[in-house]
Amino acid sequence: xxxxxxxxxxxxxxxxxxxxxxxxxxxxxxxxxxxxxxxxxxxxxxxxxxxxxxxxxxxxxxxxxxxxxxxxxxxxxxxxxxxxxxxxxxxxxxxxxxxxxxxxxxxxxxxxxxxxxxxxxxxxxxxx
Amino acid sequence: xxxxxxxxxxxxxxxxxxxxxxxxxxxxxxxxxxxxxxxxxxxxxxxxxxxxxxxxxxxxxxxxxxxxxxxxxxxxxxxxxxxxxxxxxxxxxxxxxxxxxxxxxxxxxxxxxxxxxxxxxxxxxxxxxxxxxxxxxxxxxxxxxxxxxxxxxxxxxxxxxxxxxxxxxxxxxxxxxxxxxxxxxxxxxxxxxxxxxxxxxxxxxxxxxxxxxxxxxxxxxxxxxxxxxxxxxxxxxxxxxxxxxxxxxxxxxxxxxxxxxxxxxxxxxxxxxxxxxxxxxxxxxxxxxxxxxxxxxxxxxxxxxxxxxxxxxxxxxxxxxxxxxxxxxxxxxxxxxxxxxxxxxxxxxxxxxxxxxxxxxxxxxxxxxxxxxxxxxxxxxxxxx
Amino acid sequence: xxxxxxxxxxxxxxxxxxxxxxxxxxxxxxxxxxxxxxxxxxxxxxxxxxxxxxxxxxxxxxxxxxxxxxxxxxxxxxxxxxxxxxxxxxxxxxxxxxxxxxxxxxxxxxxxxxxxxxxxxxxxxxxxxxxxxxxxxxxxxxxxxxxxxxxxxxxxxxxxxxxxxxxxxxxxxxxxxxxxxxxxxxxxxxxxxxxxxxxxxxxxxxxxxxxxxxxxxxxxxxxxxxxxxxxxxxxxxxxxxxxxxxxxxxxxxxxxxxxxxxxxxxxx
Numbered sequence: 001x002x003x004x005x006x007x008x009x010x011x012x013x014x015x016x017x018x019x020x021x022x023x024x025x026x027x028x029x030x031x032x033x034x035x036x037x038x039x040x041x042x043x044x045x046x047x048x049x050x051x052x053x054x055x056x057x058x059x060x061x062x063x064x065x066x067x068x069x070x071x072x073x074x075x076x077x078x079x080x081x082x083x084x085x086x087x088x089x090x091x092x093x094x095x096x097x098x099x100x101x102x103x104x105x106x107x108x109x110x111x112x113x114x115x116x117x118x119x120x121x122x123x124x125x126x127x128x
Numbered sequence: 129x130x131x132x133x134x135x136x137x138x139x140x141x142x143x144x145x146x147x148x149x150x151x152x153x154x155x156x157x158x159x160x161x162x163x164x165x166x167x168x169x170x171x172x173x174x175x176x177x178x179x180x181x182x183x184x185x186x187x188x189x190x191x192x193x194x195x196x197x198x199x200x201x202x203x204x205x206x207x208x209x210x211x212x213x214x215x216x217x218x219x220x221x222x223x224x225x226x227x228x229x230x231x232x233x234x235x236x237x238x239x240x241x242x243x244x245x246x247x248x249x250x251x252x253x254x255x256x257x258x259x260x261x262x263x264x265x266x267x268x269x270x271x272x273x274x275x276x277x278x279x280x281x282x283x284x285x286x287x288x289x290x291x292x293x294x295x296x297x298x299x300x301x302x303x304x305x306x307x308x309x310x311x312x313x314x315x316x317x318x319x320x321x322x323x324x325x326x327x328x329x330x331x332x333x334x335x336x337x338x339x340x341x342x343x344x345x346x347x348x349x350x351x352x353x354x355x356x357x358x359x360x361x362x363x364x365x366x367x368x369x370x371x372x373x374x375x376x377x378x379x380x381x382x383x384x385x386x387x388x389x390x391x392x393x394x395x396x397x398x399x400x401x402x403x404x405x406x407x408x409x410x411x412x413x414x415x416x417x418x419x420x421x422x423x424x425x426x427x428x429x430x431x432x433x434x435x436x437x438x439x440x441x442x443x444x445x446x447x448x449x450x451x452x453x454x455x456x457x458x459x460x461x462x463x464x465x466x467x468x469x470x471x472x473x474x475x476x477x478x479x480x481x482x483x484x485x486x487x488x489x490x491x492x493x494x495x496x497x498x499x500x501x502x503x504x505x506x507x508x509x510x511x512x513x
Numbered sequence: 514x515x516x517x518x519x520x521x522x523x524x525x526x527x528x529x530x531x532x533x534x535x536x537x538x539x540x541x542x543x544x545x546x547x548x549x550x551x552x553x554x555x556x557x558x559x560x561x562x563x564x565x566x567x568x569x570x571x572x573x574x575x576x577x578x579x580x581x582x583x584x585x586x587x588x589x590x591x592x593x594x595x596x597x598x599x600x601x602x603x604x605x606x607x608x609x610x611x612x613x614x615x616x617x618x619x620x621x622x623x624x625x626x627x628x629x630x631x632x633x634x635x636x637x638x639x640x641x642x643x644x645x646x647x648x649x650x651x652x653x654x655x656x657x658x659x660x661x662x663x664x665x666x667x668x669x670x671x672x673x674x675x676x677x678x679x680x681x682x683x684x685x686x687x688x689x690x691x692x693x694x695x696x697x698x699x700x701x702x703x704x705x706x707x708x709x710x711x712x713x714x715x716x717x718x719x720x721x722x723x724x725x726x727x728x729x730x731x732x733x734x735x736x737x738x739x740x741x742x743x744x745x746x747x748x749x750x751x752x753x754x755x756x757x758x759x760x761x762x763x764x765x766x767x768x769x770x771x772x773x774x775x776x777x778x779x780x781x
Contacts, residue, residue, distance in 0.1 A: 068547045073554060088548070127697075166684070167597065247666065314646070317675065404780055469680040472612065488724045
């Protein structure tokens with residue numbers, strides 16, 4: 001029990017290195033955040049279900065709320081503060097305007113390395 | 129205590145390496161299942177539970193079987209079991225871990241496993257099974273550890289441990305009862321829809337669990353300096369005898385109810401298992417093997433001179449173990465699902481990949497078991513030395 | 514010293530577990546997020562019922578009509594056609610009379626009934642055993658009687674399939690897109706499913722929501738009638754009042770919402 005000190009310290013050092021290795025590996029590889037490209041359809045429309053800033057920050061919560069309200073409460077229409085009505089549907093409402101899923105959705109998701117499983121089932125109707 | 133797990137003989141490490149190898153292969157095959165889906169198994173639209181859930185059901189029984197040591201010792205002060213109750217408790221730990229792994233292996237979306245807690249649904253029996261299994265697992269870890277610690281320090285275990293032990297006894301019955309309730313509360317699955325299912329599960333558990341324990345006792349005795357005690361093993365053999373008779377008796381009750389009432393939906397499943405149906409009958413030889421093993425075991429077990437003979441004990445235990453494993457594992461699954469609700473006969477045979485994953489889970493359970501037994505036995509050797 | 518070290522390890526271990534669990538819990542709080550009721554509604558033309566039910570006139574079903582119905586349903590809902598028969602997914606399909614009605618064991622019934630190809634689907638039971646079995650409420654019964662699947666929540670335990678006495682449910686043993694042409698859905702308006710979840714007929718909840726009748730009823734040439742069982746003026750009620758109907762396995766107490774007219778009748 002007396003001369004375990006070096007072993008413990010060595011172990012701790014290895015542990016710290018292992019735990020922090022993702023940081024070391026990615027150091028200096030900082031890529032700039034991707035610029036979002038608005039599809040022509042979206043630009044033409046001029047508005048979204050919520051203001052841009054809200055969509056940027058909360059689109060995941062909104063989509064989550066939409067799916068719960070549609071599937072579990074049978075409510076399929078979203079009414080925003082301006083009283084505009086939208087079909088709560090990822091494929092049929094969001095992607096109707098944001099036709100460029102690859103640039104608009106995937107680019108950022110890849111950058112942030114999030115993997116929403118939405119696309120396992122939901123499709124981009126515009127995709128050929 | 130834990131240091132005993134990393135101080136072992138060459139054989140100990142060799143065993144662990146071999147088990148880790150099998151577990152590793154199983155895990156690799158599981159990765160394939162994880163990415164492709166459960167389609168790599170023999171499961172189908174009609175037989176939706178197979179080899180994994182069969183092992184799960186059987187192993188819940190093995191886990192519950194440990195109570196056959198705990199109950200006589202703590203409620204009836206049966207001294208001979210005193211030195212090996214720890215083996216029963218650790219067997220339960222290993223078995224429950226295998227059960228949980230088999231459940232995960234069987235899930236279509238394993239990453240969502242925690243939904244069972246997040247969206248707790250008290251009217252679903254699966255929710256309760258999850259609760260009782262985990263409770264029983266934690267109980268046995270805590271109890272086993274505290275008892276062992278007390279033994280090593282030559283002190284009495286704290287009083288609260290005894291309370292936990294008393295609580296663990298109904299829990300043992302609980303895990304297997306709730307597991308039976310998974311099946312016997314489903315309308316339209318007439319093979320399972322029987323009130324005697326939970327008692328039958330318990331009876332087969334109290335035969336299979338102690339059989340496995342005796343086999344482990346022989347291994348421990350052969351490779352270590354710790355002797356579990358002949359008297360304890362003989363008493364366990366007696367328990368196995370009664371439990372196995374009860375198991376076969378309950379099955380006979382099933383046969384009577386089904387065939388005397390003559391209700392086709394009850395008869396069809398049993399007929400499929402034992403005589404097959406128009407060329408469908410992959411399980412027929414297995415079911416007869418199971419019946420013969422259990423029947424022959426009973427004939428031998430009821431003779432005291434045979435069941436008390438230490439040369440016969442392991443043989444009998446293996447027979448009981450395999451017999452109940454077929455009966456409660458494969459028989460219970462396929463019997464319930466074939467014929468299907470539309471009365472089509474679509475059979476189920478596990479695939480090699482499925483068997484590899486199954487072996488991997490067993491190996492993982494055995495790693496846990498080996499380490500726990502190593503710790504327990506080292507301390508027993510230390511105390512007795 | 515020894516004692517302290519052990520205590521430290523115990524606390525460290527416990528907090529490691531705590532730290533790894535905490536984000537999961539937080540994520541879940543979001544997972545339960547519903548839109549506020551004030552911000553949601555239904556389409557103006559949505560069909561709203563108290564207890565949706567279906568009457569199927571077996572005498573009007575032919576193999577051709579059945580095929581047409583199955584094809585229409587399976588295309589609209591992107592039900593895959595998988596090579597491996599064991600992996601089959603079905604929402605509505607044909608069974609022969611004795612398989613659809615396993616309790617009907619009369620040997621000498623009219624040939625028309627005996628050999629009639631029956632369509633079977635989820636019965637949307639009043640007392641659905643699948644809903645009781647589901648450990649996550651991924652399958653649930655709506656107020657209008659429809660038994661639905663929430664594919665986002667299904668863990669793929671298949672307890673519901675064991676519980677269903679009608680074999681109405683299918684499990685995605687592989688990625689269902691394997692069974693779609695070019696891995697693309699036939700109906701891009703409707704999602705596909707993912708591997709590892711259970712699926713079944715949804716009584717066309719997505720069509721009712723926009724004022725359309727279920728597709729099977731629409732293409733059935735009058736063989737299938739759909740309506741609200743609790744509305745005394747509904748067509749289903751008037752048929753049930755006039756024609757003798759049967760349901761599958763009524764003795765189980767599940768109270769199916771799908772009724773069958775055997776041997777025809779002069780309804781409608």
